[in-house]
Amino acid sequence: MSKPKIIWFRRDLRLSDQAAVAAAAASGCPVIPVYILDDETPKHRIMGGASRWWLHRSLEELEACLQDLGSRLILREGPASEHLAEIVKSTGADEVHGLHHYEPWWRNAERMLEKTLGDEARLVLHDGNYLLPPGTVTTGSGTPYKIYTPFWKALRQHMPPGESASAPEALDTPDRWPGSDVLDDWGLLPTKPDWAADLGDHWQPGSAGAEDNLEEFADKAAEYDEGRNLPSEELVSRLSPHLHFGEISPATVWNRLAGQGSKVETYLKELVWRDYAQNVIDQFPQYGGESYREKMRALPWRDMGDADVKADFKAWCKGKTGYPIVDAGMRELWATGWMHNRVRMIAASFLIKHLLIDWREGEQWFWDTLVDADYASNSVNWQWVSGTGVDSNMFVRIMAPLTQSEKFDAGDYIRQWVPELADIDDPYIHDPEDHGCKPADYPAKIIGHKEARARALAAYAEVK
Numbered sequence: 001m002s003k004p005k006i007i008w009f010r011r012d013l014r015l016s017d018q019a020a021v022a023a024a025a026a027s028g029c030p031v032i033p034v035y036i037l038d039d040e041t042p043k044h045r046i047m048g049g050a051s052r053w054w055l056h057r058s059l060e061e062l063e064a065c066l067q068d069l070g071s072r073l074i075l076r077e078g079p080a081s082e083h084l085a086e087i088v089k090s091t092g093a094d095e096v097h098g099l100h101h102y103e104p105w106w107r108n109a110e111r112m113l114e115k116t117l118g119d120e121a122r123l124v125l126h127d128g129n130y131l132l133p134p135g136t137v138t139t140g141s142g143t144p145y146k147i148y149t150p151f152w153k154a155l156r157q158h159m160p161p162g163e164s165a166s167a168p169e170a171l172d173t174p175d176r177w178p179g180s181d182v183l184d185d186w187g188l189l190p191t192k193p194d195w196a197a198d199l200g201d202h203w204q205p206g207s208a209g210a211e212d213n214l215e216e217f218a219d220k221a222a223e224y225d226e227g228r229n230l231p232s233e234e235l236v237s238r239l240s241p242h243l244h245f246g247e248i249s250p251a252t253v254w255n256r257l258a259g260q261g262s263k264v265e266t267y268l269k270e271l272v273w274r275d276y277a278q279n280v281i282d283q284f285p286q287y288g289g290e291s292y293r294e295k296m297r298a299l300p301w302r303d304m305g306d307a308d309v310k311a312d313f314k315a316w317c318k319g320k321t322g323y324p325i326v327d328a329g330m331r332e333l334w335a336t337g338w339m340h341n342r343v344r345m346i347a348a349s350f351l352i353k354h355l356l357i358d359w360r361e362g363e364q365w366f367w368d369t370l371v372d373a374d375y376a377s378n379s380v381n382w383q384w385v386s387g388t389g390v391d392s393n394m395f396v397r398i399m400a401p402l403t404q405s406e407k408f409d410a411g412d413y414i415r416q417w418v419p420e421l422a423d424i425d426d427p428y429i430h431d432p433e434d435h436g437c438k439p440a441d442y443p444a445k446i447i448g449h450k451e452a453r454a455r456a457l458a459a460y461a462e463v464k
Helices: 019-026 049-068 080-091 104-117 148-156 207-218 221-227 240-244 250-283 294-298 307-318 324-336 341-354 359-369 375-386 401-407 411-417 449-461
Strands: 005-009 031-037 074-077 095-099 122-126
Touching: 005 019, 005 080, 019 031, 019 095, 019 122, 031 049, 031 080, 049 207, 049 359, 074 080, 080 104, 104 122, 148 250, 207 240, 207 250, 221 250, 240 250, 250 375, 307 324, 307 341, 307 359, 324 341, 324 359, 324 401, 324 411, 341 359, 341 375, 341 401, 341 449, 359 375
Parallel strands: 005 031, 005 095, 031 074, 095 122
Antiparallel strands: none
16 A cells, blocks of 8 residues: 655645645545644744634634545644654655745754654655745845845746645545544633633634635725724734634735735735745744844843833733723734734834833734734734834834824724723824823823833934
């Protein structure tokens, strides 16, 4: 009998347009789909709580899809290289198929697996998590791009991607399956307390949910250029967690939307930003933990060991800063595991510049609470806002959250997520304290805008 082929699933939890699945299926050999919950290889970068909730639901759907093909999903917990090597040995498999991943811990795991497998089996990695693999798009001198705009222009020349491939109609199965864990035993879903009880009201993890979101967004994608800045309107795609977990390919998204022409170019640029972020961490693997700009590493952030600083950080996390647009965003994040695009920038800027708290503290909070927490995108976005990144906003450009709130008509968004302010009309809701209508149960501003701006600029003056 032909030797089995293993599919190593990671952040690529789909059967359609999935090159590792297609290659294993086309071999004509028995196929063993495997997902390994590896909390050891990433070390301090294990998935956060919101991501673990999403993962549980996504794996449930992937298992159901595999069963429809007459197959199943093998679950293991522990170091990926060790479990895959054991499955190879116990089944006689001669190939492990997977998609390329570029997070530093996955690169380490791939190298370790190749070393562990030796001549017993071959690790075969395919492309497909991004529009183009990092390193494909280079400057005229053959070096990777560091700045987004020329990266976008260069990558655009390679589009559109190839036609998205359909899922296989069936998978051959082995005579004997290797042992598998039970998903519920992993404890991915919180119980004491069940803080994720309402997440299911906002999301449908899995490929079916991804496809539904794409179809819904396709009808309004032409409005994205303006809509991405309007938190009170539902004009964004909400595809980010589906793309992060690989439940839908970026090629599928591009091919579905690009036919609408220039009206959707702003969204396509956002899709390419994912590729750009991977391009950055491929060059600078520690980007999530170290400011790129050397002089900015000396910026005098406030000391998190100080009780007042801890209190300010807690107020930001809980959405109790006294700035309605910031508080609405942080409460939306806690309730749904997600935050509107424009509000993410406002909330991040507030932590960094109004509170003068190290961007890495915010990045870690987002890592734990976002269902779309992505090492590359998260760290690149935070370093963009903080002015510390390879391609970033200038630190001295300090967002005025109250002005942003009114400019982008966030009144209804605030009313939805900050119930204490639900009865306040525009324009007063954007700054109820200044207008003299702040309810007693809503906090006062933890710092004034002018005071915060002056403090941030003074800190920057020490390193510029």
